[in-house]
Amino acid sequence: MALSDTDIKAWSEALNLAEQNGTAMKRITKTIPDLDIPSSYDIQDRLIRLRCDRGEQIVGYKMGLTSKAKMEQMGVSDPIMGVLTDAMKVESNANYSLKNKIHPRIEPEIAFHIKSELKGNVGREKLLGACSWASLALEIIDSRYRNFDFRLPDVLADNCSSTGFVLGEAISNIASLALDNIQLQMTFDDKVMQEGSSSAILGHPLDSLEALVSMLSARGKSLPADSIVLAGAATAAVTLEAGTKVTVSGTGFSPVNLSIVS
Ligand code: 0L1
Ligand code: MG
Numbered sequence: 001m002a003l004s005d006t007d008i009k010a011w012s013e014a015l016n017l018a019e020q021n022g023t024a025m026k027r028i029t030k031t032i033p034d035l036d037i038p039s040s041y042d043i044q045d046r047l048i049r050l051r052c053d054r055g056e057q058i059v060g061y062k063m064g065l066t067s068k069a070k071m072e073q074m075g076v077s078d079p080i081m082g083v084l085t086d087a088m089k090v091e092s093n094a095n096y097s098l099k100n101k102i103h104p105r106i107e108p109e110i111a112f113h114i115k116s117e118l119k120g121n122v123g124r125e126k127l128l129g130a131c132s133w134a135s136l137a138l139e140i141i142d143s144r145y146r147n148f149d150f151r152l153p154d155v156l157a158d159n160c161s162s163t164g165f166v167l168g169e170a171i172s173n174i175a176s177l178a179l180d181n182i183q184l185q186m187t188f189d190d191k192v193m194q195e196g197s198s199s200a201i202l203g204h205p206l207d208s209l210e211a212l213v214s215m216l217s218a219r220g221k222s223l224p225a226d227s228i229v230l231a232g233a234a235t236a237a238v239t240l241e242a243g244t245k246v247t248v249s250g251t252g253f254s255p256v257n258l259s260i261v262s
Contacts, residue, residue: 001032003039012046015158018144022100027145027154040156041219047159048083056085059228060114061216062139063208064160066232067200076152079202081215082160084228090164095261096140098242104142104163105237106258108186108248110179110198110205111137111167112229118213119222124206127213133170134177136253138186138246139230140164141237165230168248168256177252180204184234184250188241196234198250205231 003011011028018025028043029035048058064080065071071079090096098104115132122130141161145154155161171177182198202208208231213223223229240246242262249255 001034001039002036003032003042008039008042008046011043011157012050015043015047015144016050018102020100022102024102024146025144027150028157029151029154035153035157037153037156040153043157044082044159047157048085051085051087056087058083059086059089060084060230061212061223061227062160062162062165062230063202063212063232064155066202066208067196067234069236070233074152079208079211079232080152080156080160081212082162084162084165084230088162088164090140090166090258092166092168092256092258094166095259096164097261098240099262101142101163101240102144103148104140104240106186106240106246107139107141107233107237108184108194108196108235108250109137109139109230109233110182110201110250111135111165112205112209112231113170114209114223114227114229115225117222117225119217120213122210122213124204124210127206127209128174131174133172134174134179135170136168136184136248136250136256137230138166138248138256138258139233140240166256166258167228169254171253179206182250182252184248186235186238187247188238188244193238194235198234200234201232208232
């Protein structure tokens with residue numbers, strides 16, 4: 001079911017309030033079971049506009065549900081995309097506060113910086129030519145829905161649970177990286193929480209970027225020059241707890257750390 005403009009505005013405001021206050025809400029599909037995908041992305045666009053209205057700037061995109069495990073969990077066969085703003089950027093080695101977060105989780109990712117605009121069908125070669133650097137990343141996700149209970153249209157509307165991201169050292173010699181099989185490990189205080197290969201990110205992280213460009217094109221958009229892209233998680237996400245030091249390491253990269261505080 002397609003939503004009216006009034007409903008799109010109302011749901012984006014509800015999600016915005018949930019995020020700002022750190023209070024969970026009932027998923028939209030409990031009220032509108034047949035919410036359609038275009039309306040979900042319209043809510044997402046409106047939600048981002050609210051962020052921009054309070055001074056935030058769009059800095060890039062994220063891909064979500066990129067691993068088979070997560071797709072099966074959601075009963076979908078395609079990945080999803082969300083928008084990143086400057087306010088979501090967290091410095092490496094920072095103290096990250098869980099204040100006003102609902103039920104935050106963290107996952108290991110690989111990020112890219114795209115220097116020139118991309119649209120339509122792009123292959124790995126074109127993507128590599130447009131890429132100025134790659135880095136390890138940590139993504140913090142926090143669904144605005146009670147108990148992380150959502151359906152596909154809900155999570156799209158909620159900007160794919162986007163909350164924060166940390167970028168590691170930028171590697172500009174991308175050819176030196178074995179992007180098809182970077183071994184990623186995420187630890188909490190030296191305890192290994194998740195391990196995986198970059199091949200779990202839609203088979204190859206550049207293929208995830210290719211999917212992003214094609215999804216944007218299908219919506220009449222392009223990937224702008226000077227965009228950061230989180231290619232997606234290689235593993236499941238892990239619940240964050242205050243007092244933990246989170247580290248992600250990956251072949252060819254320096255580790256990235258984040259200290260979680262209350
Ligand atoms: O980044 C992700 O893969 C998360 C997408 C949204 C699903 C979730 O919140 O787990
Ligand atoms: Mg992610």
